[in-house]
Amino acid sequence: MHKRLGDDIPIAEGVAVRLVGLLDGSLFQSELLIAEDRFATHFPEREGYGYFLVETEQPAAVATALEKGLAAYGLDATLSAERLRGYRAVENTYLATFQTLGLLGLLLGTLGLGILILRNVIERSGELAALSACGFRRTRLGAMLLYEHGFLLLAGEGIGSVAALIAVAPRLFDPTPLPWASLSISLCLVFVAGLLACAAAAHLALRRPLLAALKAEG
Known part of the structure; x- marks a missing residue:
């Protein structure tokens, strides 16, 4: 209008x-x-x-009974949740589009995260070489790097999720439920992709000769 x-x-x-x-x-x-x-x-x-608005604890059964009993009048009973989902159809289409773009952004972000972690580990190659000289094995160093960056990744996801919940707080009380399942899957995919990027960066960095890095540090 x-x-x-x-x-x-x-x-x-x-x-x-x-x-x-x-x-x-x-x-x-x-x-x-x-x-x-x-x-x-x-x-x-x-x-x-x-x-007509009918409040009942068995909406599906009541809708079937009304449509059958008032078929001569052409009554069409619709559940309130279905009507609201119909109103949200356009909005959900936009959300699905942005979610697809978000997955593309996730791929690019994962690549950027791996490059950033690789650079960070290379800059700390002297520190890692010193730890290796003190008896730390490469697998132990790799696990340490993975735990460190995994914690940062988890903290970032947590802060971002809290900020997003605050931003959509009014929608939490909407009769139409939020797609919690797809959101949870997306968060898990982000976390797993981040861990894979961390592991790949740590593996590539620790393959470098640490002895040369230790000499350069000295």
Whole structure:
């Protein structure tokens, strides 16, 4: 409708309604609600009701019974959750698109993370060479680097997740549930990809001759 709060909408000759509230995120977000007495005054030829809200603990069974019993009147019973999912379809399409782009960003970020870790380990080659001279094996050094950068990766994911939850806090109370499963899988993929990048960078760095690095450090 491309209307905002306070705008007038003509609904009949000489009759207009003014938008005084929006119902975004509700079952009525695609409807225009008018007081019953005002509606009856301007549209006396319209009788009865076109919508019914039924609150029940067994929505599927009640919907089936209503459609079967009132089939002659063409009643179409829809679950409120399905109606809300329909409203969210466009939004979910955009989210799916950005999620795909996010996976591409994940691949690029993983590559960048591996390069950054590799540079960090190379800069510390003297320190690693000294530890190797003190008796630390390469496998032990690799595990140490993996634990160190894995902790940083986990801390970064935790801080980012908390910040994201704060940003979408109003959506947490939305009747439509968030895609927790896909979000959890994405976080796990990010963590696993980061660990693989850490392991690859540590492996490549520790393959370098540490003795030369120790001499350079001295």
